[in-house]
Amino acid sequence: MITIASPTEFPKHVSYHLPGSKHAFAHGIACAAIADEGRISNVPNIIDSHTLIDALRLIFNKVDHDLTTRRVAFSEPKHLDKIVLTQELVAKSRNLYCLLPALLNKTDLLIIEATPQGCQIGKRPTDWYIDTLVRFGVKVDYHETHIELRWEDKKSADIAFSYPTMTGTVIAIAAASLCLGKSTISNASVEPSCCEQLKVASKLGCLIEGELPEIVISQHSPNSVIDYEVPADRIAAVTVITAGLLAKTSVSVTSSDFVEVPEFIKFLNDLGFPSSQDKTCIKVDYSNRKSTACNLVLDCGSEPKFSSDWGPFAILLLATDSRGFSKLTDDVFPYRFQFLEHLPGQPLANVNVDISHKDGREITQANIFGRLMEKLPGGVSGLCPDIRGTAAIVLSAIISEKSVTITNDFQLCRGYENLIGDLESLNLLTVLEN
Ligand SMILES: CC(=O)N[C@H]1[C@@H](OP(=O)(O)OP(=O)(O)OC[C@H]2O[C@@H](n3ccc(=O)[nH]c3=O)[C@H](O)[C@@H]2O)O[C@H](CO)[C@@H](O)[C@@H]1O
Ligand SMILES: C=C(OP(=O)(O)O)C(=O)O
Known part of the structure; x- marks a missing residue:
């Protein structure tokens, strides 16, 4: 009180x-976490970022978060049989959706125990997020208590959103960054944090043609180290x-x-x-x-x-x-x-x-x-x-x-x-x- x-x-x-920005941290990390190693500065000290950093610990052996300098450094990626996004974790940040492609890239099976939670400001549908992943080849199994995701076969996709969804755009950019073929994303969000994410994708070695809201993107020459300053x-x-x-x-x-x-x-x-x-x-x-x-x-x-x-x-x-x-x-x-x-x-x-x-x-x-x-x-x-x-x-x-x-x-x-x-x-x- x-x-x-x-x-x-x-x-x-x-x-x-x-x-540093809540959204730009979440959107930048969606692509940065694809690299083998990363250094992120100006990280905001907020619950939302801390939750994403906790999720990062699931896929990197080393994650150092210095609250004083506001820097996060991660390295030594793991490859796992299974990752669980627990109820406790998903209760703290809806931005965990942004990390799904990077998490799926590092595990055979991703279990999500409950729907990631954010502000309660009306219906916040998530079907486009899951559907976007499916279009890139992710397989989804719904269970009463959890959902299971697997990404064995990565394939490029053509995504056209019927409303410019912010989180949908972040997921599509991150997933496309992991696929060899060209993906098109249209009617995407033009929020500046999505443009920041594209800069990270570009540093990652992705080829990007066009500008949001219409882009074509593909993996090109994967860069394994990322530096990103959160705007x-x-x-x-x-x-x-x-x-x-x-x-x-x-x-x-x-x-x-x-x-x-x-x-x-x-x-x-x-x-x-x-x-x-x-x-x-x-x-x-x-x-x-x-x-x-x-x-x-x-x-x-x-x-x-x-x-x-x-x-x-x-x-x-x-x-x-x-x-x-x-x-x-x-x-x-x-x-x-x-x-x-x-x-x-x-x-x-x-x-x-x-x-x-x-x-x-x-x-x-x-x-x-x-x-x-x-x-x-x-x-x-x-x-x-x-x-x-x-x-x-x-x-x-x-x-x-x-x-x-x-x-x-x-x-x-x-x-x-x-x-x-x-x-x-x-x-x-x-x-x-x-
Ligand atoms: C477009 C928009 O203003 N997005 C806001 C939203 O992003 P956030 O990413 O949370 O929400 P989305 O952009 O995905 O959703 C926008 C709208 O798209 C539609 N939709 C989305 C997903 C889905 O599966 N099905 C569906 O129908 C819904 O009508 C939804 O209202 O919250 C953020 C935090 O406040 C804001 O910074 C973003 O500006
Ligand atoms: C609604 C917001 O965030 P979230 O999507 O994390 O609930 C917000 O940042 O205003």
């Missing part, structure tokens, strides 16, 4: 250096910028690489906050806000749409510090906005959410009647089974009259290194009890 509150005074400006976390950038703006503070987020969030920068400019970006820094100016009036329509979903991961943060800003009527839709996750129900006292009566259907997809829509400087009551928060929703509840403490108590930080620790501690260091939050 953690109780947090807004400090008596906020700074005029904060600067935050971004950690900065784009969702952490959005989270900390939102925290600063809620505190009426100007924000700079820095990183060693370019953080690709063009849709979010556009959103900030539409909200009236002058925002600029160069290779290593995003700057958002609170003090020179141009206008508080905005009537936005934001469609969240598979990028290049506004990322579904940023939805809760956009709602908080629009609902508490804008004038006008805005609409946010999400065609991926119907419960992405569930944090609204878990905010202490459910205070945002100026936001209502409804669900409709279009082209066979469930679409959730938040209707936001903007208010200026809305203060929230605070209190004890309900349990929100979503990383970004829990983070939004943490941020709500910045604008709450009373303190906010988070009863369980498991979701937060899956995706953020130390969100509460970092915001406290920036003087945007005070921790009252931990």
Whole structure:
């Protein structure tokens, strides 16, 4: 249980250096783990990455993870008769799906004891993931208590997704990287972390033609050693910028690489906050806000749409510090906005959410009647089974009259290194009890 509150005074400006990205680590390792040896730097210290590193230990004799330097080095690959992804392991990260091709490459039999778990934000179907593996030659046996996978005969495949699935794309790229013939992947995800994975595949010696969302990929001259620096976390950038703006503070987020969030920068400019970006820094100016009036329509979903991961943060800003009527839709996750129900006292009566259907997809829509400087009551928060929703509840403490108590930080620790501690260091939050 953690109780947090807004400090008596906020700074005029904060600067935050971004950690490595949850998604880019998971997607990079999906291909890096195919190599005989790898060195990965800027690894985020989060439950999700730790779980993938535990899975890496199943297929490498040596795995050194240094939490201080944020480096992981692995070598001495094993070849095994059987690997088990236990219930305990799969309960901690849905990103284990990304590692399936690399794990199957090192074992005769892979047993998965339960479905890998992530945020509970609506149905998260996995049939395309398994089907993608099957298309590359994986054999699947379903049992009451577990599933068994075997990959005796690797064959290239032509995969066309009917919706640009992120995890499906990662699995297809990793599987294709292990096949000699040419595989085509189309209508794939264009999320920057998938592009990072392709860079790792290229270092691995794969031949890649085209660009996401349409690529042709094949194994070429396998490279046995991989170096990969995990790029900065784009969702952490959005989270900390939102925290600063809620505190009426100007924000700079820095990183060693370019953080690709063009849709979010556009959103900030539409909200009236002058925002600029160069290779290593995003700057958002609170003090020179141009206008508080905005009537936005934001469609969240598979990028290049506004990322579904940023939805809760956009709602908080629009609902508490804008004038006008805005609409946010999400065609991926119907419960992405569930944090609204878990905010202490459910205070945002100026936001209502409804669900409709279009082209066979469930679409959730938040209707936001903007208010200026809305203060929230605070209190004890309900349990929100979503990383970004829990983070939004943490941020709500910045604008709450009373303190906010988070009863369980498991979701937060899956995706953020130390969100509460970092915001406290920036003087945007005070921790009252931990
Ligand atoms: C496309 C998209 O926005 N993906 C988000 C999703 O990725 P994640 O990889 O978890 O989810 P997918 O991209 O695979 O799923 C996207 C959609 O594809 C469809 N689908 C997927 C797999 C399947 O077997 N069958 C099926 O129908 C579903 O409609 C699903 O809603 O969560 C991540 C964590 O929040 C976000 O960073 C990603 O941006
Ligand atoms: C939903 C998320 O992650 P996961 O897919 O691991 O649940 C997220 O990172 O916002």
